[in-house]
Every structure is written in structure tokens, then in C-alpha cells.
């Protein structure tokens with residue numbers, strides 16, 4: 001299939017019913033040379049007319065070191081075959097289906113939380129609600145959750161999985177509560193959502209651990225877990241402060257601080 005004379009390559013057997021091949025432009029690579037070189041390692045099925053030859057070292061260096069260097073011996077293994085089909089990721093390696101599905105579920109979680117925060121932003125931005133600080137806070141929170149979804153999307157593609165977006169659930173559009181008022185009610189809901197998100201992240205981490213995927217567990221830890229507990233603490237503080245100030249003027253004051261002084265003052 002790939003005559004040695006026109007570019008050494010290895011044609012490999014099928015994997016998952018898809019024809020695969022490994023083609024290496026050996027002739028142009030300084031690590032490879034023709035069989036006339038002084039020291040060569042060859043493999044592949046020469047009886048079938050293909051195979052490739054690796055020049056690992058010269059006879060002189062071999063004699064000096066006693067080391068036989070066979071850099072591409074291992075690539076003959078099925079694990080390292082490179083798919084031809086455009087339907088299959090070339091990069092995917094040791095990425096289990098269960099991990100791929102769990103990442104897609106987490107993308108959905110992040111989008112749903114973003115959607116709820118977006119609804120809160122729209123509510124507090126109304127002229128007859130007019131709590132601009134809370135509107136700003138929930139707008140930023142919505143954007144942040146969407147960024148989280150996108151971060152998981154990017155990760156899915158890095159690992160050779162496929163992003164599948166699921167349905168987003170309809171959310172509340174009214175946040176008024178007779179006893180708590182709207183600000184406290186919305187903030188308590190936000191705290192519950194952040195805790196739920198944390199549960200989902202920990203479950204995702206568990207899936208990665210069960211599938212022996214240390215790169216994925218490290219990614220979740222590095223990018224999400226620390227930030228998530230910090231978000232829970234911040235919103236828990238807000239809930240406590242809103243409980244202290246009650247409704248009316250206290251909420252207005254809380255909102256003004258949120259609007260003008262940023263998160264750092266809390």
C-alpha cells in the first residue's frame with residue numbers, strides 16, 4: 001500500500017472496524033535514512049511490500065556506547081495507530097466514554113446555572129425592581145458560568161471527545177418572596193445552585209478517578225474545585241448580610257455597595 005521507495009510507511013490492521021494507517025515521512029526526517037546507512041533497525045512486513053527502516057545510530061556510536069536505540073519499536077502497538085477516518089479523533093488517548101459523557105453533563109450544568117443567573121439579572125434590572133448592584137452581580141455570574149461551560153467544551157476537544165449540548169431547562173423569571181424579599185430569596189437560590197454545582201464537580205472528579213484519568217482529575221482540581229468553594233463562601237456571606245439588613249433600605253444599601261464598591265468590600 002505504501003511502497004518503501006516512495007515514502008516509508010506502515011499500513012496497519014483495523015481497529016473498531018475502521019481502517020487505519022501510520023504514515024511517517026521518514027525520508028525527510030533526519031532521524032531516518034535509507035537501508036544503506038551504516039546501522040539500521042527495520043520493522044514492518046517486508047513480505048507484503050511495506051515497512052520502515054530506522055537509522056538509530058552509526059556503527060561507530062553503537063560500538064562506543066553499546067546501546068541499541070530503537071525509537072519507533074513501540075509505535076507498532078495498536079494503541080499508537082493513527083486513524084484515517086475523519087469521524088475519529090486523532091488526539092484521543094486513554095479517554096474513556098464515561099469521562100466524555102460526564103464532561104458533557106457538566107457543560108449542561110454550567111449552562112443551566114448561567115441561564116438562571118441571566119434570569120436573575122433580567123429581574124433585578126427591571127425599572128420597578130431597580131437593584132442595579134444585584135443585576136450587575138448576576139450578569140457577571142451568568143457570564144462566568146458560561147465561561148465554565150466553554151472551558152469544559154475546550155477540554156472535551158483537547159481530549160478528543162465530542163461536545164454534545166443537551167437541553168437547557170426553563171427557569172424562574174420572578175424572584176419576589178413574601179417573607180424574604182427578592183434579594184435574599186435570589187441569593188439563597190444562588191447559594192443552593194453553587195453547592196449543587198460543587199456536588200456535580202465532585203462527581204465528575206470521581207468519574208475521572210474511577211477511570212484512572214489523572215490528567216482529568218488534575219484539570220478539574222486546578223480549574224474548578226478551589227474556585228467553587230470560594231464562590232460558595234462569598235455567596236454565603238451575602239446571604240448572611242442580607243439576612244442582617246432585612247428588606248427595604250438595608251437591601252438598597254447592600255445593592256449600592258455591590259454596584260459601586262465591587263466584591264472586595266464584602
Ligand SMILES: [Fe+2]
Nearest residue numbers: 110145148197
Ligand atoms: Fe461554574
